[in-house]
Amino acid sequence: MTKPTDLQQRLTGLLSPTAVITGGSDLEPYAVDWRKLFPGRPACVVRPSSTEQVAQIVRICHDAGAAIVPQGGNTGLAGGAVPDASGTQVVLSLNRMAAIRRVDPVGLTIEAEAGCILKVAQDAAGAAGRLLPISLAAEGSATIGGVVATNAGGVNVLRYGMTRSLVLGLEVLPDGTVANGLRKLRKDNAGYDWKQLFIGSEGTLGIVTAAVLRLLPRPKHSMTALLSVADPAAALRLLELAQDELGDQISAFELISATSMQLVARHAGLKAPIAEGEWFVLIEAASSLAGLREAAESMLGSAFEQEIALDGVIAESGVQAAQLWALREHVTESEARESKSVKHDVSVPLTAVPQFLIEAGQALAAGAPGTRVNAFGHLGDGNIHYNVLVDAGQDADVVNHIVHDVVAAFGGSISAEHGIGQYRVGELARYRAATEMDLARTLKRALDPDNRLNCLDARPPWHER
Ligand code: FAD
Ligand code: 2HG
Ligand code: ZN
Numbered sequence: 001m002t003k004p005t006d007l008q009q010r011l012t013g014l015l016s017p018t019a020v021i022t023g024g025s026d027l028e029p030y031a032v033d034w035r036k037l038f039p040g041r042p043a044c045v046v047r048p049s050s051t052e053q054v055a056q057i058v059r060i061c062h063d064a065g066a067a068i069v070p071q072g073g074n075t076g077l078a079g080g081a082v083p084d085a086s087g088t089q090v091v092l093s094l095n096r097m098a099a100i101r102r103v104d105p106v107g108l109t110i111e112a113e114a115g116c117i118l119k120v121a122q123d124a125a126g127a128a129g130r131l132l133p134i135s136l137a138a139e140g141s142a143t144i145g146g147v148v149a150t151n152a153g154g155v156n157v158l159r160y161g162m163t164r165s166l167v168l169g170l171e172v173l174p175d176g177t178v179a180n181g182l183r184k185l186r187k188d189n190a191g192y193d194w195k196q197l198f199i200g201s202e203g204t205l206g207i208v209t210a211a212v213l214r215l216l217p218r219p220k221h222s223m224t225a226l227l228s229v230a231d232p233a234a235a236l237r238l239l240e241l242a243q244d245e246l247g248d249q250i251s252a253f254e255l256i257s258a259t260s261m262q263l264v265a266r267h268a269g270l271k272a273p274i275a276e277g278e279w280f281v282l283i284e285a286a287s288s289l290a291g292l293r294e295a296a297e298s299m300l301g302s303a304f305e306q307e308i309a310l311d312g313v314i315a316e317s318g319v320q321a322a323q324l325w326a327l328r329e330h331v332t333e334s335e336a337r338e339s340k341s342v343k344h345d346v347s348v349p350l351t352a353v354p355q356f357l358i359e360a361g362q363a364l365a366a367g368a369p370g371t372r373v374n375a376f377g378h379l380g381d382g383n384i385h386y387n388v389l390v391d392a393g394q395d396a397d398v399v400n401h402i403v404h405d406v407v408a409a410f411g412g413s414i415s416a417e418h419g420i421g422q423y424r425v426g427e428l429a430r431y432r433a434a435t436e437m438d439l440a441r442t443l444k445r446a447l448d449p450d451n452r453l454n455c456l457d458a459r460p461p462w463h464e465r
Contacts, residue, residue: 072146078421114145228277
């Protein structure tokens with residue numbers, strides 16, 4: 001096995017000197033996740049500028065027996081994009097492969113390299129009068145490759161689906177060879193749809209170098225409203241009302257607890273422009289047909305009449321809509337400023353969300369007294385970020401098990417959108433059936449038999465046995 005220094009030399013020989021980082025403070029942003037929960041020590045960081053260079057890097061690393069950790073914007077919430085502390089793993093950053101290759105406004109596609117920032121791709125689609133509907137608070141840093149690799153969700157899943165439903169084509173390197181599936185086809189049943197395996201595989205099966213994503217015509221009108229409700233059950237009744245009155249025009253239906261709002265007020269200085277309440281709902285709807293605003297006003301009127309909503313406002317302008325969205329988008333950052341937190345990215349069947357919230361709260365009060373819950377998320381998808389604010393002495397595993405046991409009792413998932421990474425390896429093994437874990441191992445062994453891709457000693461369940 002080649003020593004790391006030899007490996008560094010071979011990689012430096014392949015790329016320009018600035019494209020290989022072997023030490024110093026330049027290494028730090030690539031070595032640890034943004035929450036600083038998973039400090040790693042890479043053998044080096046490589047920053048290729050082409051698919052061919054990625055292929056050569058993979059071959060060199062395979063020869064040297066070195067593991068590769070692909071990294072995009074390093075905004076992930078599961079610690080999947082950073083290496084362990086062994087000093088033997090190579091971080092392969094895609095941040096120099098950031099080109100938008102083409103936008104086709106009639107074919108409704110965008111082709112971008114993996115390191116392209118999501119916001120840049122959204123803006124390119126917007127400039128062509130089209131919509132790339134993947135939207136999340138980290139969109140100014142997250143990359144297309146990272147979004148595809150995590151099958152990112154975000155606030156528009158309710159209407160447009162997860163990233164998976166928007167990927168038409170993919171270029172991937174499971175090993176040192178390039179699988180070019182950069183097709184722009186809506187219909188393609190010629191054999192296995194292998195790209196689906198890589199979407200959401202978090203870099204454990206292959207390195208994504210480029211993608212073709214589906215665009216949509218951009219709706220001409222949009223409507224953003226913030227309402228307060230007494231409890232999550234009322235929020236669900238509001239969803240039903242919104243479905244009745246706004247139909248398929250609803251694109252986001254987000255739940256925000258009073259705790260989340262308080263954190264945002266304290267740490268970001270932002271305040272909701274409606275009366276204080278226990279729970280808030282942020283709704284967005286979009287349409288190209290006239291009458292959206294009238295429909296939204298009628299929905300609001302019915303919500304007050306039926307005593308579902310306590311207070312509410314509809315944004316009068318784009319600026320006001322952005323102000324309402326800022327309340328939701330600042331929750332994560334405000335939570336990080338408040339205290340240590342144990343995050344849970346859970347989903348349960350939509351109609352079970354209110355009861356889940358009650359039972360998880362009761363279980364925590366009994367098993368981890370003194371903790372506080374910061375609950376918010378994508379209610380329209382049954383996905384709640386059930387984050388538990390803890391002090392330094394609290395055992396995170398205990399909190400995880402309390403919350404995830406309730407999730408399991410509801411037939412839910414321990415990760416709705418953020419993935420497994422390093423953070424949930426143990427929890428996945430605990431809650432996924434043995435047959436499903438075996439199936440995952442079979443796929444992993446078939447595509448990465450030497451366990452070189454993002455499958456580190458810190459992530460044993462994927463390569464044990
Ligand atoms: P990274 O963090 O760099 O990597 C994430 C994973 O993908 C790692 O396992 C990495 O190895 C792998 N990977 C990255 N690039 C590649 C590649 N080219 N090929 C193969 N594997 C690769 N996520 C949601 O789903 N919904 C949200 O609403 C949401 N909101 C967020 C809000 C904030 C404030 C923050 C900080 C994060 C949020 N996230 C959300 C999580 C995160 O932004 C997404 O998971 C995003 O898709 C990660 O993109 P990235 O480029 O930063 O990937
Ligand atoms: C969001 O929906 C993200 O804002 C982040 O998925 C969730 O901070 C979190 O736990
Ligand atoms: Zn989310």
